[in-house]
Amino acid sequence: MQSRLERTNDFVVLFANVNGSGSASANRIFARSLIRMGIPAGSRNIFPSNIQGLPTWYEVRVSAEGHLGRRGGVDLMVAMNPQTWDKDVKSIEPGGYLFYDSSKPLPPSKFRDDINVIGVPLTEICNKQYSDPRQRQLFKNIMYVGALAGLLGIESAVVEKLIGELYKGKDKLIAPNLEAFHIGRDYAEKNLKGALGLKAERTDAVRDRILIEGNDAAALGAVYGGATVAAWYPITPSTSLAEAFQRHCRRYRLDDKGKNRFAIIQAEDELAAIGTVIGAAWNGARAFTATAGPGISLMQEFIGLAYFAEIPAVLFDVQRGGPSTGMPTRTQQSDILACAYASHGDTRHVLLFPEDPRECFEFGALAFDLADRLQTPIFVMLDLDIGMNEWLVKPLAWNDAKKLDRGKVMTAAELEAGKEFGRYLDVDGDGIPYRTYPGTHPTKGAYFTRGTSRDRYARYSEEGPVYVDNMERLLKKFDTAKKLVPAPVRKNAREATKFGAIYFGSTSVAMDEAIGALERTGVHLDTLRLRAYPFTDEVLDFIRDHEKVFLVEQNRDAQLRTLLLDTGRVDPAKIVPILHYDGTPITANFIVSDIGRRMQELGRAAIRVVAS
Amino acid sequence: MTYIAKPKLQHPKLAHNSLGFTHRDYEGKVSTLCAGCGHDSISAALIHSFFELNIEPHRVAKLSGIGCSSKTPDYFLGQSHGFNSVHGRMPSVMTGANLANRDLIYLGVSGDGDSASIGLGQFAHLLRRGVNMLYIVENNGVYGLTKGQFSATADKGSKSKKGAGNMDEPIDLVSLAIVMGATFVARSFSGDKKQLVELIKAAIEHKGAALIDCISPCVAFNNHPGSTKSFDYVREHNEAVNAVEFIEGKPEIKADYAPGTGTLVRQHDGTYLKLRKLAAEYEPTDKSAALAYLMASHAKGEVVTGLLYVELESEDLCERIDMTATPLNRLNEAELCPGSAALETINAELR
Numbered sequence: 001m002q003s004r005l006e007r008t009n010d011f012v013v014l015f016a017n018v019n020g021s022g023s024a025s026a027n028r029i030f031a032r033s034l035i036r037m038g039i040p041a042g043s044r045n046i047f048p049s050n051i052q053g054l055p056t057w058y059e060v061r062v063s064a065e066g067h068l069g070r071r072g073g074v075d076l077m078v079a080m081n082p083q084t085w086d087k088d089v090k091s092i093e094p095g096g097y098l099f100y101d102s103s104k105p106l107p108p109s110k111f112r113d114d115i116n117v118i119g120v121p122l123t124e125i126c127n128k129q130y131s132d133p134r135q136r137q138l139f140k141n142i143m144y145v146g147a148l149a150g151l152l153g154i155e156s157a158v159v160e161k162l163i164g165e166l167y168k169g170k171d172k173l174i175a176p177n178l179e180a181f182h183i184g185r186d187y188a189e190k191n192l193k194g195a196l197g198l199k200a201e202r203t204d205a206v207r208d209r210i211l212i213e214g215n216d217a218a219a220l221g222a223v224y225g226g227a228t229v230a231a232w233y234p235i236t237p238s239t240s241l242a243e244a245f246q247r248h249c250r251r252y253r254l255d256d257k258g259k260n261r262f263a264i265i266q267a268e269d270e271l272a273a274i275g276t277v278i279g280a281a282w283n284g285a286r287a288f289t290a291t292a293g294p295g296i297s298l299m300q301e302f303i304g305l306a307y308f309a310e311i312p313a314v315l316f317d318v319q320r321g322g323p324s325t326g327m328p329t330r331t332q333q334s335d336i337l338a339c340a341y342a343s344h345g346d347t348r349h350v351l352l353f354p355e356d357p358r359e360c361f362e363f364g365a366l367a368f369d370l371a372d373r374l375q376t377p378i379f380v381m382l383d384l385d386i387g388m389n390e391w392l393v394k395p396l397a398w399n400d401a402k403k404l405d406r407g408k409v410m411t412a413a414e415l416e417a418g419k420e421f422g423r424y425l426d427v428d429g430d431g432i433p434y435r436t437y438p439g440t441h442p443t444k445g446a447y448f449t450r451g452t453s454r455d456r457y458a459r460y461s462e463e464g465p466v467y468v469d470n471m472e473r474l475l476k477k478f479d480t481a482k483k484l485v486p487a488p489v490r491k492n493a494r495e496a497t498k499f500g501a502i503y504f505g506s507t508s509v510a511m512d513e514a515i516g517a518l519e520r521t522g523v524h525l526d527t528l529r530l531r532a533y534p535f536t537d538e539v540l541d542f543i544r545d546h547e548k549v550f551l552v553e554q555n556r557d558a559q560l561r562t563l564l565l566d567t568g569r570v571d572p573a574k575i576v577p578i579l580h581y582d583g584t585p586i587t588a589n590f591i592v593s594d595i596g597r598r599m600q601e602l603g604r605a606a607i608r609v610v611a612s
Numbered sequence: 613m614t615y616i617a618k619p620k621l622q623h624p625k626l627a628h629n630s631l632g633f634t635h636r637d638y639e640g641k642v643s644t645l646c647a648g649c650g651h652d653s654i655s656a657a658l659i660h661s662f663f664e665l666n667i668e669p670h671r672v673a674k675l676s677g678i679g680c681s682s683k684t685p686d687y688f689l690g691q692s693h694g695f696n697s698v699h700g701r702m703p704s705v706m707t708g709a710n711l712a713n714r715d716l717i718y719l720g721v722s723g724d725g726d727s728a729s730i731g732l733g734q735f736a737h738l739l740r741r742g743v744n745m746l747y748i749v750e751n752n753g754v755y756g757l758t759k760g761q762f763s764a765t766a767d768k769g770s771k772s773k774k775g776a777g778n779m780d781e782p783i784d785l786v787s788l789a790i791v792m793g794a795t796f797v798a799r800s801f802s803g804d805k806k807q808l809v810e811l812i813k814a815a816i817e818h819k820g821a822a823l824i825d826c827i828s829p830c831v832a833f834n835n836h837p838g839s840t841k842s843f844d845y846v847r848e849h850n851e852a853v854n855a856v857e858f859i860e861g862k863p864e865i866k867a868d869y870a871p872g873t874g875t876l877v878r879q880h881d882g883t884y885l886k887l888r889k890l891a892a893e894y895e896p897t898d899k900s901a902a903l904a905y906l907m908a909s910h911a912k913g914e915v916v917t918g919l920l921y922v923e924l925e926s927e928d929l930c931e932r933i934d935m936t937a938t939p940l941n942r943l944n945e946a947e948l949c950p951g952s953a954a955l956e957t958i959n960a961e962l963r
Binding site: 212225226229231252262268269277280281397398404437438441443450 | 696703706935
């Protein structure tokens with residue numbers, strides 16, 4: 001008899017489904033039921049550029065310890081897609097479990113000796129139960145959730161409540177779904193007692209955490225940050241951000257007559273989207289766009305204009321693979337250089353790197369303050385993993401005492417009082433000039449906005465020294481940005497070490513788990529989580545403090561490393577890139593094994609790579 | 613000329629409008645365009661129109677793209693904010709500006725390269741959205757700043773200064789604007805200030821997307837025999853279908869005008885246009901008839917001018933999207949931020 005994984009509240013379940021088969025809501029009920037039982041669970045949708053027919057996977061990481069990144073490997077495969085059967089069966093950990101629809105007999109060659117097979121004749125039961133082909137398909141999903149609930153010990157009451165919530169308003173769907181759930185559950189209890197070594201047990205590790213997608217949270221941040229104008233063009237994986245903004249605005253942004261305190265334009269393309277944002281921001285409204293890499297490519301010229309004309313703009317870039325269709329439904333951190341140096345001429349831009357939806361909310365609001373304060377485009381760098389998956393995070397928080405920072409805007413009263421106005425005049429020594437909104441004062445404060453061909457008073461000039469003067473001030477302003485952006489988060493290892501690791505964005509969850517696993521093998525790493533570009537001195541200090549620093553990124557070319565080297569204060573030999581870019585979210589196992597391998601190469605004691 | 617500062621002195625007998633402003637208050641910097649450029653005549657007509665409409669200069673926002681025409685907003689309304697944006701993309705900047713503050717008056721200045729070539733997409737979408745503005749295209753059929761290449765409005769068969777023939781079909785901006793849903797569409801000629809001023813005034817007061825395609829000959833690169841955008845050609849082929857006069861407030865004469873002298877039409881916002889027909893069969897509120905007329909006239913080589921289409925019951929973008937009356941850029945914290953209590957509700961819903 002082969003080995004069996006025996007685990008409670010710590011395992012990985014992967015659902016392999018056919019896109020468009022109605023599995024998504026059943027899988028979500030499965031993940032949510034664990035969370036409602038107080039067990040932390042992270043779920044990720046790996047989906048194709050397709051509406052119906054192509055394979056899709058849904059991975060649920062269950063971890064009482066709260067490791068909600070991807071671990072790597074699969075303990076329980078719910079194989080519902082014949083197209084991907086072979087690959088799916090192959091991915092199961094030795095001693096793991098294969099759950100499948102056993103209605104049709106399969107030859108032994110389709111299985112493995114070192115895994116445990118659990119068959120439920122789902123199609124057969126459904127065909128007996130339902131006559132309508134669509135029902136046969138749909139109820140199969142909730143039926144396998146029922147069987148899994150029976151096998152894992154998920155409480156029926158929890159699932160029943162979730163089904164009630166999901167179909168609220170479509171009440172006639174509740175009873176048949178409950179019935180299908182119980183058919184599955186009863187089958188498992190009657191026929192499969194003890195077949196699964198994985199167990200879900202009620203605990204209180206979730207506490208007050210919430211489940212939210214990064215795009216949703218970022219959109220909410222935009223509402224709280226006072227954004228009134230959104231212009232966007234549909235592009236995966238950012239579309240749901242703009243749609244969420246609309247939803248939140250309809251709820252929170254109506255005046256007493258029910259009129260909109262917001263304007264949302266679905267533009268004809270990304271060029272028009274960013275142009276609309278720039279026009280609105282020039283005119284004193286807080287404005288943003290949500291896009292992905294190809295959108296950033298299209299917006300380049302306008303981004304340069306905003307940089308040189310010093311117009312606030314917020315861009316949410318939900319990064320993905322690309323171009324074209326296919327990989328765009330997969331995650332990456334591959335727009336860093338495209339955003340940091342976006343546009344023609346000498347430009348550089350402020351980037352924010354939220355680690356999860358909670359920071360998407362926080363940075364989503366902060367970005368508008370930064371844009372106004374610095375009068376420049378601000379990029380909030382999400383990725384598909386954060387943006388389109390539901391993450392279990394601490395509740396969102398807002399301080400009512402906090403005021404919107406509209407930056408240096410000269411008022412009619414100040415102009416009237418004779419305060420000197422030069423649109424590009426650095427009066428405070430921080431590189432940030434004052435601006436006026438159009439229509440402020442009848443005779444003072446008007447100016448003609450251009451790119452670079454103007455002097456400190458916005459008068460037309462093609463003089464070299466005048467141009468240089470302006471460009472130097474823009475650098476000074478970028479330096480000022482360092483004091484305003486979120487500082488990096490440093491965590492020192494329990495033991496003093498010469499090795500460090502830098503990471504950012506959605507890598508954080510896998511990184512937390514990986515650092516713990518490495519520590520158990522005797523590898524100690526100090527860590528620094530970057531939260532913004534430009535880099536503060538703390539980043540350079542961290543590198544200086546260590547002999548070697550692993551820089552973990554989800555792209556091929558170590559783009560963030562390039563940005564670090566561009567500071568001119570980092571020795572390239574010190575920075576060891578750890579790169580994961582196949583389109584799936586990075587796993588803790590990958591980080592452990594890649595850093596372990598590099599440590600071996602560096603002549604350190606060999607470490608045992610933790611398989612799971 | 614550009615290095616000469618404009619003298620601040622003004623004639624003591626200069627006329628004042630009802631706000632107490634003179635023409636000089638509506639001027640801008642000295643033009644850097646070529647002497648005799650049609651665009652400067654358009655700037656003069658704009659100055660004249662804003663003066664006559666008694667509009668405070670600082671309540672106007674001027675936006676432009678890139679090109680000779682797009683430089684001109686620096687040469688009028690010096691107390692207005694201006695934005696010389698990106699080639700062909702001013703319409704989107706205009707859209708955003710409009711949304712941020714619906715209380716200002718918006719003027720878009722563009723050229724035929726800017727609007728018909730590189731910016732055709734944004735031009736079309738701006739009009740279909742109904743952005744409340746006057747969008748004026750200073751149309752000379754040629755690229756000036758890059759010295760004489762054809763633009764997309766150059767007529768098929770017309771000749772460049774160096775003698776090359778244009779082989780491509782021209783884009784007719786007025787027909788396109790009518791099809792795209794602009795609610796005020798006119799064509800004029802920089803050499804006919806009287807007609808142009810009245811059209812500008814009516815267009816500024818029109819609620820919704822107003823386009824004036826103004827033929828504006830380029831004296832440096834497109835004013836030669838063989839060009840269909842030269843002063844001589846346009847003068848010879850100008851076919852005005854009507855004469856329009858914008859009337860502020862309620863006009864005194866309520867009775868119909870004598871046949872052939874004009875009719876009053878009331879717009880949705882209560883303003884009136886006095887229309888005098890020059891082409892008997894032309895009806896500017898009939899979209900399909902207007903398009904048919906324009907196509908037939910173009911085939912005959914005529915340059916049709918006047919108010920070509922007007923929708924009297926027009927509405928603008930801000931109305932269409934049901935926007936609050938307060939300009940968005942004036943909303944305060946309490947109006948924008950739902951606060952911590954609302955966030956607690958949201959958190960509870962996400963558990």
